[in-house]
Amino acid sequence: MRWWIMGAAMAVAACSQDPQPAATNTAEEVEQPAPIASPTPEALTAIPTRFVGSWDSDAASCRAVAPGEQRLAIAADTLTIAGTDYPARSITAAEAGAVDVDVVADRSGITAQRRYRLALAEGGALDLTGVDGNARRVRCDAPAGAEAAARNAVALNLAPDGIQTVAGASSRQIGFGTPAEIVLRVAEAAMQALPERSRNADCGEGPLDIASYSRIRLYFQDGRFVGWAARGRGLTTMAGVGIGSKRADVEAVIDAPVEDTSLGREFSSGGLSGLYDAKDSVSELWAGSVCLAR
Incomplete structure (x- = not known):
């Protein structure tokens, strides 16, 4: 409230005096250049083939007859997490070769959009970052992954x-x-x-x-x-x-x-x-x- 009172008082005082020349801008008042806009993330038509395939928590889990809850399968347009398919709604390139995959999740009739980041880690492992935090997966020699990579090979x-x-x-x-x-x-x-x-x-x-x-x-x-x-x-x-x-x-x-x-x-x-x-x-x-x- 004091700020508004002081502002009003200053305005009245200004009206009662002769016009004064405009003050020279100080260093703090010099208008700063507008920040450079961040580049728009590059949209991709498919998840890059380096991520395509099946992934799990460790080699033993990869060899299991029945995939467990940690199993992740990546196709060109879908993430399959613990047996549930999540179609990709959009795929965009991120820094250092990572990609962001926005998926549509439908659970118990409730539809929500989630974002997962895929990034290759040391030794060819996969870092998956999403709503549940970060998880590291190792590549499984799953036929589905090998066939998908072969189909998309360049x-x-x-x-x-x-x-x-x-x-x-x-x-x-x-x-x-x-x-x-x-x-x-x-x-x-x-x-x-x-x-x-x-x-x-x-x-x-x-x-x-x-x-x-x-x-x-x-x-x-x-x-x-x-x-x-x-x-x-x-x-x-x-x-x-x-x-x-x-x-x-x-x-x-x-x-x-x-x-x-x-x-x-x-x-x-x-x-x-x-x-x-x-x-x-x-x-x-x-x-x-x-x-x-x-």
Whole structure:
């Protein structure tokens, strides 16, 4: 009440005096910039395949003939907890590779919406966070999970101008210049893992952001996909060229002249480049901008 009385008194006093010049704003009065709005969570069409399958409290529970109350089965659009199906109403990406799944729960005629967070923990375990707190589950070798993962499997191929994905009978070309978030989402589905992130600020073409998986490094600049480098065996081009390929096999499918450079015996073909080791096997393979020190 005193504040309102003082305010009224000040207003009366102001009316009885000559107009005064406006006071200069102090540091505390300077209008602060509006906070930056948080980005809208990315909506997903399905629960990522790295979570799909059956999970339980421990290995012994996984082997039990009859699933117990701790059993969790995850499909592309449904969580099954202790034998009860909870259809996903929405699926959104969260930080550090986790996903939030909003489900519709119907118990005794009462419908309620719940949110569960799925996150992979150390050793491939699953952290499930929901209305009952946090629970850790281990993966079971349940056929339903293996079959679901196989149906949703995404294969990755290397290309001179980017990467190519193959899922079932369909394929998709992801060229250099594609936004980083799209490339990382595809690589995550194919690798079934999250990358190690780093940055190389000493590249001649400018700083590059790097996402390293077990079999490939992906390079980005200003939020765009600009290059890749194979790591070890496992990924090849559509023609079968990859780490470990013999020179004779490479030259049978592509025209790849060899030149002695500061890197070694280097070959290139239409944007695809690599090195041969002393046994004439491909030891390095890359395309695009990968920050080579020549």
